[in-house]
Amino acid sequence: MENSTTTISREELEELQEAFNKIDIDNSGYVSDYELQDLFKEASLPLPGYKVREIVEKILVVADNNKDGKISFEEFVSVKEEKVAFVNWINKALENDPDCSHLLPMNPNDGSLFKSLADGILLCKMINLSEPDTIDERAINKKKLTPFTVSVSTLAGNM
Ligand SMILES: [Ca+2]
Ligand SMILES: [Ca+2]
Numbered sequence: 001m002e003n004s005t006t007t008i009s010r011e012e013l014e015e016l017q018e019a020f021n022k023i024d025i026d027n028s029g030y031v032s033d034y035e036l037q038d039l040f041k042e043a044s045l046p047l048p049g050y051k052v053r054e055i056v057e058k059i060l061v062v063a064d065n066n067k068d069g070k071i072s073f074e075e076f077v078s079v080k081e082e083k084v085a086f087v088n089w090i091n092k093a094l095e096n097d098p099d100c101s102h103l104l105p106m107n108p109n110d111g112s113l114f115k116s117l118a119d120g121i122l123l124c125k126m127i128n129l130s131e132p133d134t135i136d137e138r139a140i141n142k143k144k145l146t147p148f149t150v151s152v153s154t155l156a157g158n159m
Helices: 010-023 033-042 048-063 072-081 085-091 112-117 121-130 152-158
Strands: 030-032 070-072
Touching: 010 033, 010 072, 030 033, 033 048, 048 072, 070 072, 085 112, 085 121, 112 121
Parallel strands: none
Antiparallel strands: 030 070
C-alpha cells in the first residue's frame, strides 16, 4: 500500500471510521439523512426542524458524490480531503471569538475538527458563518454540549 496516492494516514482513517460509525446508527455502512438529523437533535442545537433538514440536505449535496441519497465511508473520506482547507478557514474566521478560544486553533492534520465539532458551540458558529444569523448565539448553550451518546470508551470496548 506504500504507493497509494492517498494522503490519509492509517491513524486518521481509524479516526474517520470511528466518527463514521458514531453517525451510522443502524450500522448500514451508509450515513443517511435521518442519521444526520439525529446528530443535530442529539447536539440539542437551538435550531428549528426545518433548518436542520435544510442543513442536512446541504451536507448531502456536498458529500454524496454518486447521488444515491446516502454517504458511504468512501464519500465520507473524500470530504476529509477538503478538511485541511476547511480547518484553516475556521481557525482564521473564529480566531478572535472568545467562545471558541478553548477549541482553536485546530490542527488540520489530525482529528481536531471532529473533536471540536462534538463540542456543539463550534458547530453553531460554523452554521452561522455559512448562513449568518441562522442560530441566535444567545441561545447557544455555552456549557459543554454532548452530541454523541456513544462514547469513545464504549466503542473501544466493542472492538
Ligand atoms: Ca446508516
Ligand atoms: Ca452516496
